[in-house]
Amino acid sequence: MKVKLFTAQNMAEAMAQVKQDLGRDAIILHTRRFRKGAIFGFFGKEMVEVMAAVDSAAATISEKKPKIVVPAATDDTQMTALQLEMSNMRKMIEQVLCQLPQNSKQYSSLMDLLIKNDIEPLIAANLVKGLPDEKSLVGSDQSIVRKLLLDRIVNFLQKIDGIDISPSGCKTVALIGPTGVGKTTTVAKLAANFALKEGYKVALVTADTYRIAAVEQLKIYGDIIGVPIEIVYSPDELKAALYRHNDKNLVLIDTAGRSPSNHYQLTELQALLAVDPYIETHLVLSTTTKYKDALEIVNKFSVCSPQKFLFTKVDEASNLGTILNLLYHFPTTVSYMTTGQSVPDDIELASSTKLANMILRD
Ligand SMILES: Nc1nc2c(ncn2[C@@H]2O[C@H](COP(=O)(O)OP(=O)(O)OP(=O)(O)O)[C@@H](O)[C@H]2O)c(=O)[nH]1
Ligand SMILES: [Mg+2]
Known part of the structure; x- marks a missing residue:
């Protein structure tokens, strides 16, 4: 070093x-x-x-050319550990299934589908409870049950609201979350869409002064989009920057990725956001994160009182059960979902129908 x-x-x-x-x-x-x-x-x-x-x-x-990294072959010990974990998981699911109300067993194929998509067994059982018995239906009627289940998931995901801006107001939005989930890229996507496509006055603020490259990354986006960018090193500097840009319709704050297990970093972030009670905070969560880790992230970042969840990397996730599980435990509004690396295109207002279809995919 x-x-x-x-x-x-x-x-x-x-x-x-x-x-x-x-x-x-x-x-x-x-x-x-x-x-x-x-x-x-x-x-x-x-x-x-x-x-x-x-x-x-x-x-x-x-300084050297990037190397292509070939993933190491999975050795036997890794394989055994994985198999053990899977068999433990299967046992756990079987145990939970035994505790479920008797009638949830009649929806075994729907339960299988939900659990395969990483939805907690008890949440899955609640979702299928009271649906018509699949086995008593024939042919196309069976797909009606699936449609009913889909509607239930859609209803469950109804709390959706992006960033509401008005031409006469000034809205401040901060993106927070763990490292590498896509905060900076999402800030750039939002800035480009609001400034270039919708014609709003936008400013960017980065509080991620931890790495040189992070500041540069947002500066480049700011230059390309043609919006001003402020670099802030302290809560006072953030306050001053927000004051300077109170003529903008939207001020987007990018923050440094924080580890959920680092309490000091989180309280520092909390202090930064406390400079203005009107900052709308979106917790950025990657849909590729394991559910258990996502729970930990939401729990730990709750000290920063995020108002909305923003889900990234939907394109890379093998399933979206985690979204449903999280919203079951933390009924929070979802703002956007991002679907790729391309700025500004790969972002959309979250859609309950789209998410429900993805959650229920085979
Ligand atoms: N596939 C995919 N990649 C994404 C998406 N959003 C961001 N990325 C990629 O994820 C990587 C990290 O993105 P950043 O925006 O730098 O993430 P960050 O949260 O700002 O990272 P830190 O500032 O280090 O905490 C980059 O390679 C992005 O291109 C997405 O929706 N899909
Ligand atoms: Mg970043």
Whole structure:
């Protein structure tokens, strides 16, 4: 690990030095503003100090051409562990099924389908409860049962609301969530759609100053879309940036990915968002995340009081049962779903019908 201290007249200059010296993978450890040549803190020239670090091995590797990584073959031990997990899961499901009301067993194929799509057995049983008995129906009538189930899921997913902006108002939306779920890409997609397609005045703010590359990523999007971008290093700077852009219809705040198990990071994020009670916070969740992990994420990020869920990587998810499970336990409004890497196209307002169809796919 190579650690270096940089001083410059402003943050942009300091970041340029960090980038030039340590490369794009550098991590910012600490930033500070101070007055050079100051007497008791007065009169001196304001300077900034940035402490940055880079993993020396990573720095050399990142300059080389990317390598194609061939996944290692699954060895026997891994396989046995996986089989064991699956058999435990099967046993668990069987146990739960035994506890279910007797009549839920008559919907075994629907129950199988729901459970195959990772829906919790008890939620699945609640969904099928009271549906006409499949076995008593013949031919096309059986598909009616499936249609009824689909309608139930649609009703269950009804709470959908994107970002409501008005030409005379100023709306502030922050995207929060774990690392790599697609926050920055989604901010760019939203900015491009609202600014370019709908003609609203939009500004971007990034509070992700943890990595040089993160700031640059949003800057590039800002330049392409033609909207201003602010980089904020503290809650006070966020407050000032929001004030400067109160003439915009929409201010989108990108935040650094946070680990749900890092309480300090989460309270820091909470403090940042607390500067303005009108910030609408969307918790960004990747649909490729395992349900158990997603539960943990929602639980831990609840300190930031997100008002909406935004689901990403719908294109990559093997099933969307997690969405239903989460909404069962946390009845929260869903805003958007993203369906690919393309900016600005791969985003749409969540649709309960579309999601229900995907949740119920074979
Ligand atoms: N397949 C797919 N990839 C996506 C989607 N949204 C984002 N990505 C990709 O996910 C990766 C991470 O996206 P970012 O936007 O950088 O994620 P982030 O949450 O800002 O990451 P951090 O800032 O590091 O926490 C990128 O390769 C994106 O192109 C999506 O809907 N589908
Ligand atoms: Mg990001």
